[in-house]
Structures are given as C-alpha cells and as structure tokens.
Amino acid sequence: MLRRRVSRRNHPLIIASPAAAVLLFLELFSVTSDYRFWIYGAAFLLLGALGGIATGLQLRAPDALELMRRDLRPPIVFLRSFQEDHRVIHESPTGDREGGEYVTNTQRKASHEDTLAHRLRGVGPFVAVGQPGEPLATLGAARVYLADHEWKGTVESMVHRAGAVVLQPEFSSGTLWEVELVIRAVDLRRLLLVVPNPAVRPLRFTRVRQLIAERFGVTLPPIDTCPPCDAFYFDATKRPIPLRLDGNASQAAKPFVDHLLALGESGRGRT
Amino acid sequence: MSTPAGFVDGMRRRARRAYRRSSIIQIVLATGLVAYGFYFPSFCGDCDEHPLLGWLLAGGMVIGGIAWIVGVIRGVLKRRTPSGDPLNLQLHACGDPAAVASELEQEFAGQTFRPKRVYVGGHWLCFEHKTQVTVRRIDALVWAYVERVRHKLNGVTPMGTTNQLIVWSRDGRGAAIPLKRKAADEALKTLQAAAPWIFAGYSEALKESWNNDRDDFIALVDEARRQNGRLAPQGDPH
Numbered sequence: 001m002l003r004r005r006v007s008r009r010n011h012p013l014i015i016a017s018p019a020a021a022v023l024l025f026l027e028l029f030s031v032t033s034d035y036r037f038w039i040y041g042a043a044f045l046l047l048g049a050l051g052g053i054a055t056g057l058q059l060r061a062p063d064a065l066e067l068m069r070r071d072l073r074p075p076i077v078f079l080r081s082f083q084e085d086h087r088v089i090h091e092s093p094t095g096d097r098e099g100g101e102y103v104t105n106t107q108r109k110a111s112h113e114d115t116l117a118h119r120l121r122g123v124g125p126f127v128a129v130g131q132p133g134e135p136l137a138t139l140g141a142a143r144v145y146l147a148d149h150e151w152k153g154t155v156e157s158m159v160h161r162a163g164a165v166v167l168q169p170e171f172s173s174g175t176l177w178e179v180e181l182v183i184r185a186v187d188l189r190r191l192l193l194v195v196p197n198p199a200v201r202p203l204r205f206t207r208v209r210q211l212i213a214e215r216f217g218v219t220l221p222p223i224d225t226c227p228p229c230d231a232f233y234f235d236a237t238k239r240p241i242p243l244r245l246d247g248n249a250s251q252a253a254k255p256f257v258d259h260l261l262a263l264g265e266s267g268r269g270r271t
Numbered sequence: 272m273s274t275p276a277g278f279v280d281g282m283r284r285r286a287r288r289a290y291r292r293s294s295i296i297q298i299v300l301a302t303g304l305v306a307y308g309f310y311f312p313s314f315c316g317d318c319d320e321h322p323l324l325g326w327l328l329a330g331g332m333v334i335g336g337i338a339w340i341v342g343v344i345r346g347v348l349k350r351r352t353p354s355g356d357p358l359n360l361q362l363h364a365c366g367d368p369a370a371v372a373s374e375l376e377q378e379f380a381g382q383t384f385r386p387k388r389v390y391v392g393g394h395w396l397c398f399e400h401k402t403q404v405t406v407r408r409i410d411a412l413v414w415a416y417v418e419r420v421r422h423k424l425n426g427v428t429p430m431g432t433t434n435q436l437i438v439w440s441r442d443g444r445g446a447a448i449p450l451k452r453k454a455a456d457e458a459l460k461t462l463q464a465a466a467p468w469i470f471a472g473y474s475e476a477l478k479e480s481w482n483n484d485r486d487d488f489i490a491l492v493d494e495a496r497r498q499n500g501r502l503a504p505q506g507d508p509h
Binding site: 087089090092093094095096097098099100101103196199200201202203204207 | 398400403405414418420433435437439443444445446447448449475476478479480481482483484487488491
C-alpha cells in the first residue's frame with residue numbers, strides 16, 4: 001500500500017460542499033424576513049466560515065520534506081501511533097447505553113500536537129509521518145506521506161538528523177520499532193517523552209512506565225508520587241522532569257525548549 | 272418459549288403494558304400530525320406568498336405522520352413475536368432466555384415484581400420502568416456509579432436534577448436506571464455488597480480508563496475478583 005496523501009482528488013468536493021451550503025442558506029433568506037432566521041443563518045455561516053478556515057489551513061499544510069529542504073535547522077521529529085491523531089476525550093463514559101435519560105457527551109481532541117507544534121517550531125521544523133490515506137493533513141507537525149517499504153528508512157534518516165525527538169510510546173509494532181530506534185540514535189537529553197497523564201489515565205501510565213523502564217533503563221516516578229503531567233524530558237543525569245502540556249499553550253513545553261536551546265549542539269547526531 | 276410464572280412474568284406483563292400505552296400515545300400524536308398537515312394549507316397565513324414552501328411543509332407532515340404510524344405498528348408486530356419481546360431481548364443478551372428466566376425466578380423467588388424498583392440479587396440485577404427493561408448478570412458488571420442529570424431549559428435555565436444508577440458490563444453495554452437520589456445511593460451500596468470487586472463511584476481517571484484503556488480496566492476488576500478483594504474506593508460515588 002502506498003502511504004501517500006490522496007487529498008488532491010477530494011479538494012473540489014471539500015470546497016464545493018460549504019459553498020453549496022452557503023448558497024442554499026442565501027436562497028432561504030429570500031423567502032423570509034423573520035429576524036430569528038437571520039440570527040440562525042448568521043450563526044450557521046460563522047460555523048461554516050470557521051470550518052472553511054480550518055480546511056484551508058489543512059490544505060495549505062506544508063509537506064515535511066519540503067519544509068526540511070527550506071528550513072535547514074535540525075528537525076524536531078514527532079513519533080507516535082496514528083491512532084493518537086484521532087483520539088478524543090469524551091466528557092462522559094462511552095458505550096452502548098440503554099434506558100434512563102440521555103446525557104450529552106461532548107468531545108475534544110486528546111492530542112497535544114498543536115501545543116507542541118506551537119512551541120517547537122521555534123527550535124526547528126516540526127515533522128511527523130502522516131497516516132496513510134488521510135484526505136487532509138492533520139494540523140500540527142508537517143506531514144510526510146510514505147510507502148510501506150520506505151517509511152522505516154525515512155524515519156531513521158530523520159531521527160539521525162533530528163535536533164530533538166518527541167516520542168509518544170505505544171504498544172503497536174511500528175511504535176515499538178520507533179522506541180528501539182530512539183534508544184539507539186537519540187541522546188536522552190534530546191527526547192521529550194509524551195505519556196498518558198497519570199492522574200487521568202493511571203492504568204496506561206503504569207504500562208508505559210514499565211515499557212520505559214525495560215527499554216530505556218529509566219525509571220519514571222511511580223503513580224502515587226508522580227505529579228499530574230503529560231510528558232517528561234531528561235537532564236544530564238537521566239532524571240525525568242515532568243511537564244504539563246495542557247493549559248496555556250504559549251507556556252506549555254517552554255521548559256523543554258529552553259532546555260534544548262541550552263544544550264546547543266551537545267549530544268546531537270548520536271548513532 | 273415457556274417461562275415460569277411469577278417474577279419474570281410480572282416483569283414481562285409490566286413491560287408489555289408500558290409499550291402498549293406508549294404505542295397508543297404515539298399513534299394519537301402521529302394521527303394528529305397527519306391531520307394537521309392535511310389541513311395546513313387551509314389555515315397557513317403565508318402560504319399564498321410562498322405556496323411551494325406551504326405545500327412542502329404540509330406534505331412533509333403528512334408523510335412524516337404516516338411513516339411514524341407505520342413505524343409504531345411494525346414495532347408492535349415485532350414485539351408480539353418471542354424474538355422481539357423486550358424482556359426476551361434482555362434475557363437473550365445474558366444467555367439462553369429460558370435458562371436465564373429460570374435463574375431469575377430462583378433468585379427472586381417469593382418476590383412480586385414492582386416497576387421503578389431496582390432488584391439486586393446475588394447474581395442478577397433487574398429493573399423495569401415505562402418501556403425500559405434492564406436485566407444484567409452481576410458477574411458481568413465492572414463499574415457502577417450514580418449520575419446526577421442537571422436539566423436546563425434551552426440549555427440555560429436550571430430545571431432541577433434527577434438521578435440514575437449507571438452500570439457498565441464488560442462487553443461495553445451500559446444501563447441507566449432512573450431512581451430517586453436515596454434509592455440510587457442505596458442501590459449502589461447493595462450492588463457493591465453483592466459484587467465488591469467492581470469499581471463503584473465516578474472519577475475522571477475511571478472515565479478515561481474506561482474510554483481508552485478498557486482491557487486494562489477489565490483486567491483490574493478480574494484481578495480484584497480473583498483475589499476476592501474489594502477495589503479501593505475511586506473518587507466520588509456520583
């Protein structure tokens with residue numbers, strides 16, 4: 001299977017659908033003078049416009065290889081499971097629920113990629129491998145779309161050139177291979193380890209902590225003493241330093257950026 | 272299918288009665304909608320200015336009303352068959368319906384079934400209210416808590432709070448059992464006594480673990496059960 005963006009063919013449809021919706025509403029405006037209709041219509045148009053802006057940003061998302069050609073600083077490589085791109089946080093428990101009263105279950109994106117991209121772009125081009133077959137690039141890291149036979153080689157080459165690596169360890173074979181690659185090729189001081197927040201996902205944090213201890217030989221704080229955090233970076237003594245990535249986007253990940261800037265060229269390009 | 276008379280029969284009778292009442296109400300409403308659509312053009316104020324829109328609305332109401340009536344009648348016919356009976360559907364989800372019915376009879380022997388009351392035995396949980404029929408095997412439950420539902424008019428004006436006991440099974444099926452606050456709290460305690468290994472109470476960590484790490488969540492419940500232990504209280508019971 002070819003890991004490539006298939007968006008080009010879908011572009012006319014993506015643009016035509018909101019345009020058709022706007023035209024339909026303008027046509028409906030002509031049959032009523034009721035002010036409520038104008039209010040609802042304006043709200044609908046506003047939502048459509050916001051959706052259009054998001055689509056526009058996705059259409060304009062740079063290709064990772066092109067970005068690395070233009071920006072010669074060492075890249076910041078984001079390694080994660082593709083499922084993380086689409087994982088959402090539901091307000092309520094999910095499942096087939098029978099009876100009782102219906103409770104709205106709003107959802108929001110779980111990934112911290114936007115926050116990381118916001119901060120890390122200042123240090124180097126923030127790049128990741130894109131999920132094969134996605135019609136539009138996810139916003140955050142610039143994506144490179146690769147065929148099955150070439151992704152490992154390309155990722156290896158990017159990681160060797162990287163100024164830093166953001167790793168979100170999972171248990172799929174692809175992500176475990178990436179974990180091994182990071183162990184071989186990356187100085188621990190240049191690694192940002194994105195983990196499930198122990199205060200929110202204690203069970204998964206425990207498994208990830210065990211994985212990190214086995215593969216990296218580094219012990220993250222145990223669940224009962226670990227403060228709420230979304231990531232760890234490491235100092236020269238391999239001591240994990242917890243980091244929050246939610247909340248204020250402009251401040252999140254700043255300690256890691258400062259830490260990288262202080263490192264300079266030290267420890268880069270390990271094989 | 273022959274089921275022993277008594278508790279299960281009482282539950283079945285109540286459910287059928289509730290469905291019958293609901294079907295009659297729906298047919299009356301749907302007939303009203305058809306009639307309203309049929310006469311709509313004659314009293315529509317704007318229809319002279321926008322005849323097309325008027326006819327579309329009237330046609331939509333008539334067609335929608337007829338579709339509603341057809342849907343209700345099909346539902347009634349389906350529920351009359353053994354495989355479509357609402358109680359049988361619940362029993363079937365727990366195993367062989369006849370065997371489950373027999374177990375329920377044994378478990379709640381000597382008790383008369385009453386609606387709006389949750390029955391928690393050693394192995395089974397039963398509830399019926401209006402058209403809701405809930406039967407769960409307690410062995411299969413992994414998480415229970417009381418949910419407070421805050422009602423708001425147009426999403427703004429507070430309109431009071433209701434309570435429901437929520438139980439989740441290992442297969443991802445949930446049941447919301449509407450009860451009074453005190454009854455819901457008591458039911459949760461009874462359930463916890465019957466199955467001390469389940470998670471009782473609600474917290475953000477439990478919710479996220481259930482939504483994202485369900486296998487680990489269930490494994491923890493199984494482990495607690497193997498050790499015949501009680502899981503540590505998790506957050507607020509609500």
